[in-house]
Structures are given as C-alpha cells and as structure tokens.
Amino acid sequence: MKKLCGIDEAGRGPLAGPMVLAGVILNSPIDGLNDSKKLTQNKREKLFKIIIQNSLYHIVFISNEYIDKYGLSKSIQYGLNEIMQHLDTDEYLFDGNTTFGIKNLKSQIKADQSVAEVSAASILAKVSRDDYMVKIASKFPNYNFEKHKGYGTKTHIEAIKKYGLSTLHRKSYKLKALESST
Numbered sequence: 630m631k632k633l634c635g636i637d638e639a640g641r642g643p644l645a646g647p648m649v650l651a652g653v654i655l656n657s658p659i660d661g662l663n664d665s666k667k668l669t670q671n672k673r674e675k676l677f678k679i680i681i682q683n684s685l686y687h688i689v690f691i692s693n694e695y696i697d698k699y700g701l702s703k704s705i706q707y708g709l710n711e712i713m714q715h716l717d718t719d720e721y722l723f724d725g726n727t728t729f730g731i732k733n734l735k736s737q738i739k740a741d742q743s744v745a746e747v748s749a750a751s752i753l754a755k756v757s758r759d760d761y762m763v764k765i766a767s768k769f770p771n772y773n774f775e776k777h778k779g780y781g782t783k784t785h786i787e788a789i790k791k792y793g794l795s796t797l798h799r800k801s802y803k804l805k806a807l808e809s810s811t
Contacts, residue, residue: 635746645779650708651753
C-alpha cells in the first residue's frame, strides 16, 4: 500500500505574520479529521495533539519578509520542497489546484475536506500559525494579532491606519482601504 504525505498551508492571505505549511504521513487513522476551517478552535487543538502523536510530520514557517521578497508562489514552492526533503514517502498531495511546478507532487481541490492526511496537515498548519500569532501579539500590542491572527479585519485595518505597518506586516500586500485618497 502506498504511503501518502498530505500537505496544506495556512496564512496565505493575511496582512501580517508567516505562512505555515505542514506535511503529514499518518501512522494510523484518526477520527474527526476535516478541513481546519470547518472545525472549532478547541477541536483543532485536540486533534493537533493526536496528529503529532500518530504521524510523521514537518511544519515550515515562511516569514512575512520572505513572502515580501520572493512572492507567494516562490514561498509556497520553498515550503513544499522543504516538506518533501524531510518526509520521504511514495506520494505527495497538496490541497489546491496547482503543484507550483514541483515534480512528484499532485494537487487536489478541497483535499483538506476529503483526504485524511491533507486534513491533518491543514490542522497542523492552522494551529501552528494561530499559536504563533497569539504568542507574538504581546510584542505588537496595538494590532490585536491574538484576535484576528493578522487577517484583514476591520479592526486590523483601522490599527494599520492609526499605527502604520509593523515589522510583522507583509509590505508587498496592497489594500485599497489603505491607499491614500489624494
């Protein structure tokens, strides 16, 4: 039987913070797996611990600076390659519609909802990223990262308007709400 490594990312779209990719090879089936966005925070955190104990996994953090310098596609390629170097298996499956030109990688839309290994990767990526944003929030008290995790909420955009961009913000991301109306 072929061993599968499921891969997913969290944090592609936020205005601040890293993007996180995770790869997972399950050692045994785990009940309750699903796309991390369809699970409560409490359920994700419980499953995170179970996944860590029952899998081979690798988690990659890609900084906002790296994303600004190389762009999202190159950043995702970097993360995918790192996972494939650390987790040796028969098959790799990435959630989405592209392989970003990486050989031996397959992609499938909504794999995080239908393939256990990709669901597990989705959970590891999201919980890891969310935990990071909560922990670092105290260094950036004006932005409330612990609440919105760097996503473009109304309160986050208002904080950017008031305090400017922090060192955690992705400066290459452009928002109409932040463009000056001169």
